[in-house]
Amino acid sequence: MATTVVNPASTREKLLRARQASAKLAMLSTEEKNALLLATADAIEARSEEIIVANHQDMERSGLEGAMRDRLLLTTARIKEMAQGVRDVAALADPIGETLAEWTRPNGLRIRKVRVPLGVIGIIYESRPNVTVDTAVLALKTGNAIVLRGGKEAARSNQCLVEIIAAVPGVPEGAIELLDSSTRESVQELIQARGLVDVIIPRGGAELIAFVTKNSFVPVIETGAGNCHIFVDDSADFDMADQIVINAKTQRPSVCNAAEKLLVHERVAAEYIPRIAKKLIEAGVEVRGDEKSRSLAIGLKISPASDQDWYEEYLRLCMAVRVVANVDEAIAHINHYSTKHSDSIVTRDETNARKFLRGVDSAAVYWNASTRFTDGSEFGFGAEMGISTQKLHCRGPFALAELTSSKYEIVGTGQVR
Amino acid sequence: MATTVVNPASTREKLLRARQASAKLAMLSTEEKNALLLATADAIEARSEEIIVANHQDMERSGLEGAMRDRLLLTTARIKEMAQGVRDVAALADPIGETLAEWTRPNGLRIRKVRVPLGVIGIIYESRPNVTVDTAVLALKTGNAIVLRGGKEAARSNQCLVEIIAAVPGVPEGAIELLDSSTRESVQELIQARGLVDVIIPRGGAELIAFVTKNSFVPVIETGAGNCHIFVDDSADFDMADQIVINAKTQRPSVCNAAEKLLVHERVAAEYIPRIAKKLIEAGVEVRGDEKSRSLAIGLKISPASDQDWYEEYLRLCMAVRVVANVDEAIAHINHYSTKHSDSIVTRDETNARKFLRGVDSAAVYWNASTRFTDGSEFGFGAEMGISTQKLHCRGPFALAELTSSKYEIVGTGQVR
Numbered sequence: 001m002a003t004t005v006v007n008p009a010s011t012r013e014k015l016l017r018a019r020q021a022s023a024k025l026a027m028l029s030t031e032e033k034n035a036l037l038l039a040t041a042d043a044i045e046a047r048s049e050e051i052i053v054a055n056h057q058d059m060e061r062s063g064l065e066g067a068m069r070d071r072l073l074l075t076t077a078r079i080k081e082m083a084q085g086v087r088d089v090a091a092l093a094d095p096i097g098e099t100l101a102e103w104t105r106p107n108g109l110r111i112r113k114v115r116v117p118l119g120v121i122g123i124i125y126e127s128r129p130n131v132t133v134d135t136a137v138l139a140l141k142t143g144n145a146i147v148l149r150g151g152k153e154a155a156r157s158n159q160c161l162v163e164i165i166a167a168v169p170g171v172p173e174g175a176i177e178l179l180d181s182s183t184r185e186s187v188q189e190l191i192q193a194r195g196l197v198d199v200i201i202p203r204g205g206a207e208l209i210a211f212v213t214k215n216s217f218v219p220v221i222e223t224g225a226g227n228c229h230i231f232v233d234d235s236a237d238f239d240m241a242d243q244i245v246i247n248a249k250t251q252r253p254s255v256c257n258a259a260e261k262l263l264v265h266e267r268v269a270a271e272y273i274p275r276i277a278k279k280l281i282e283a284g285v286e287v288r289g290d291e292k293s294r295s296l297a298i299g300l301k302i303s304p305a306s307d308q309d310w311y312e313e314y315l316r317l318c319m320a321v322r323v324v325a326n327v328d329e330a331i332a333h334i335n336h337y338s339t340k341h342s343d344s345i346v347t348r349d350e351t352n353a354r355k356f357l358r359g360v361d362s363a364a365v366y367w368n369a370s371t372r373f374t375d376g377s378e379f380g381f382g383a384e385m386g387i388s389t390q391k392l393h394c395r396g397p398f399a400l401a402e403l404t405s406s407k408y409e410i411v412g413t414g415q416v417r
Numbered sequence: 418m419a420t421t422v423v424n425p426a427s428t429r430e431k432l433l434r435a436r437q438a439s440a441k442l443a444m445l446s447t448e449e450k451n452a453l454l455l456a457t458a459d460a461i462e463a464r465s466e467e468i469i470v471a472n473h474q475d476m477e478r479s480g481l482e483g484a485m486r487d488r489l490l491l492t493t494a495r496i497k498e499m500a501q502g503v504r505d506v507a508a509l510a511d512p513i514g515e516t517l518a519e520w521t522r523p524n525g526l527r528i529r530k531v532r533v534p535l536g537v538i539g540i541i542y543e544s545r546p547n548v549t550v551d552t553a554v555l556a557l558k559t560g561n562a563i564v565l566r567g568g569k570e571a572a573r574s575n576q577c578l579v580e581i582i583a584a585v586p587g588v589p590e591g592a593i594e595l596l597d598s599s600t601r602e603s604v605q606e607l608i609q610a611r612g613l614v615d616v617i618i619p620r621g622g623a624e625l626i627a628f629v630t631k632n633s634f635v636p637v638i639e640t641g642a643g644n645c646h647i648f649v650d651d652s653a654d655f656d657m658a659d660q661i662v663i664n665a666k667t668q669r670p671s672v673c674n675a676a677e678k679l680l681v682h683e684r685v686a687a688e689y690i691p692r693i694a695k696k697l698i699e700a701g702v703e704v705r706g707d708e709k710s711r712s713l714a715i716g717l718k719i720s721p722a723s724d725q726d727w728y729e730e731y732l733r734l735c736m737a738v739r740v741v742a743n744v745d746e747a748i749a750h751i752n753h754y755s756t757k758h759s760d761s762i763v764t765r766d767e768t769n770a771r772k773f774l775r776g777v778d779s780a781a782v783y784w785n786a787s788t789r790f791t792d793g794s795e796f797g798f799g800a801e802m803g804i805s806t807q808k809l810h811c812r813g814p815f816a817l818a819e820l821t822s823s824k825y826e827i828v829g830t831g832q833v834r
Binding site: 023026027103105109111116118119194198199213214217219220221237240243244247248251335353357358359361362363364365366367368369370372373374378379380390391392393394395396405406407408409410411412413414415416417 | 440443444520522526528533535536611615616630631634636637638654657660661664665668752770774775776778779780781782783784785786787789790791795796797807808809810811812813822823824825826827828829830831832833834
């Protein structure tokens with residue numbers, strides 16, 4: 001059985017090992033990497049009992065309840081899914097080595113821009129142990145070493161999973177390192193390790209992400225927070241709008257691509273707001289509204305929305321409604337208050353739709369569809385590392401290609417300046 | 418004549434204006450942006466006397482000497498070149514609006530990944546006033562607002578240039594903002610303005626870059642420092658090696674793509690080191706060396722290199738020489754000590770060359786050419802914003818395309834999950 005003692009190496013030693021491993025990983029062929037992934041999937045299934053025992057220890061100690069407890073739980077079925085996920089990643093195309101551009105200069109220099117691994121990726125995440133495996137295999141597939149700093153609730157599950165992957169024959173020592181989750185020091189050391197770590201990806205709540213982006217010396221890909229909007233234009237098909245609003249708000253309210261705000265064109269507000277507010281309330285949603293919305297929906301329980309409401313990511317069954325003059329005001333409102341994640345317009349008017357698609361400064365902008373589609377699998381990427389809400393490096397759902405960098409290989413015949 | 422009084426608006430006000438301008442700039446068509454650039458070029462030429470007067474004031478107050486003084490100087494000829502540079506950028510293709518990928522999902526959702534501006538770009542730089550114009554026009558061309566924090570030596574020149582560009586009819590208010598260069602507070606405010614500024618690009622010395630990367634809350638593109646290597650393999654053509662080494666070291670020793678280190682295969686060290694050391698010394702280069710190199714070049718003045726030497730970017734006529742066992746040791750040395758900028762192998766052996774090109778983890782890796790080619794114009798980009806030595810977002814020389822982000826525009830027919 002896998003030991004659950006925390007690896008006694010220091011954070012610094014682990015980072016140095018990861019750095020050294022990254023050089024070896026970068027030289028592996030696609031076939032070698034895929035063989036490692038398939039062996040990893042087999043090892044996870046073969047050692048599922050150990051995983052379940054380690055996870056059981058986490059569950060007993062965690063004190064978590066409800067949805068949080070369920071996020072921590074690993075079952076035989078979930079472990080099988082995890083292994084299948086690894087096989088799915090093995091089957092994806094390898095971006096490494098791809099020629100991104102190639103040209104010859106007038107002086108004869110031949111320049112090739114080629115895709116290479118980032119090097120060492122640091123992940124800071126919360127309780128779900130499947131993130132350990134998901135992110136490790138995306139890193140291995142792209143020839144990167146990975147340093148994981150998971151939540152303390154999942155410490156034993158993560159330790160067991162990392163040991164299983166690290167023990168797969170051919171995985172270079174240091175390719176996957178797990179940091180101590182019992183103190184915050186390991187986070188501090190990880191995010192300050194500029195030169196050893198090439199990127200930090202925080203996956204978790206808004207507080208964690210804010211802490212990392214503020215304190216990291218290493219470049220960060222900011223993920224997550226979503227204050228998503230739906231704008232119902234005056235020409236909207238109300239039945240379609242109902243479906244999109246109800247789906248985006250209620251299908252899974254705890255996730256970042258769930259809708260939090262509803263904007264309605266003033267020309268249809270009197271008709272549409274009472275209609276949708278009723279449906280939302282029936283679906284168990286707490287509805288808040290600006291003064292105009294509230295005056296239009298007398299008899300329905302709509303509490304007043306404060307200015308803070310327009311900034312807030314509720315992550316629960318709550319939605320704030322506002323009346324806007326037109327598509328321009330909707331765009332201005334969204335660009336002011338949103339987290340630039342996902343926003344949707346429901347309209348029959350192509351001009352307004354094009355204006356909205358171009359004018360809303362968000363990672364994903366929709367016309368006549370639910371914001372819930374902002375997701376790596378829904379986009380067809382076959383995997384997802386996260387959803388970037390920053391503009392540098394990558395934006396929106398990202399997976400394998402975004403775990404790479406590039407370099408220039410230049411071939412000459414003695415050229416000098 | 419342009420006033421040289423520092424704009425009294427606070428840094429925060431300027432950043433807010435830039436943010437607002439960025440939304441307007443993002444909506445400009447290619448034709449509109451090019452018209453602004455051509456008008457800018459004309460305005461710079463038409464107002465060259467004002468520029469020269471402002472620059473003269475800077476020159477008198479600066480107390481700078483030699484090369485630094487020359488970097489600050491603007492003449493009629495240099496202003497003409499500057500204006501021509503603006504016209505050259507106008508003539509380049511506009512990356513904004515480009516479709517980067519487009520596909521339809523099985524559920525009928527049509528997804529388009531489109532290139533968009535970054536938003537607001539912050540530049541922190543030192544004394545050269547031409548950087549003001551170069552970076553402002555690259556930002557305008559890509560629909561970005563730009564906030565400039567130049568060096569205090571060039572304060573009046575920069576103020577004059579920024580006023581000229583901002584006064585061009587059609588340039589949105591706030592599109593180009595100049596921060597107070599008399600204190601460090603404006604730097605602090607700029608690099609902590611997460612949410613208002615999308616990227617910070619520091620252009621200057623190693624100390625400036627280190628300060629910005631350590632303290633910025635805004636994503637940074639790290640530019641600059643270059644500890645570049647040339648490895649002379651055992652099968653190298655010595656005449657070619659001589660030319661490359663002398664060119665890379667001496668043609669412009671103060672720049673980041675100049676070579677600082679020479680590695681020589683042990684099999685040819687006895688022959689090649691005395692030969693190249695003599696030529697370097699004749700060219701005025703101070704030569705340092707490891708023990709083996711020094712023992713092979715008795716009679717030549719080679720001082721001992723300390724471990725610190727292998728890390729150092731000299732930026733002057735100084736070069737350290739080391740004997741290595743083979744290409745693998747050369748790669749390992751470079752990956753340990755270099756700044757991942759530019760490195761070159763001189764060899765006739767394709768296997769070793771391919772190993773070096775793949776194994777050296779630097780932005781630009783050369784086979785039989787000088788490291789001095791790592792430059793936007795030499796690569797044929799027509800412009801250059803800087804040379805990135807980090808792996809996130811972009812790596813190596815970067816220009817227009819790298820001043821962009823992307824977004825997803827998704828068109829549906831009522832799809833929900």
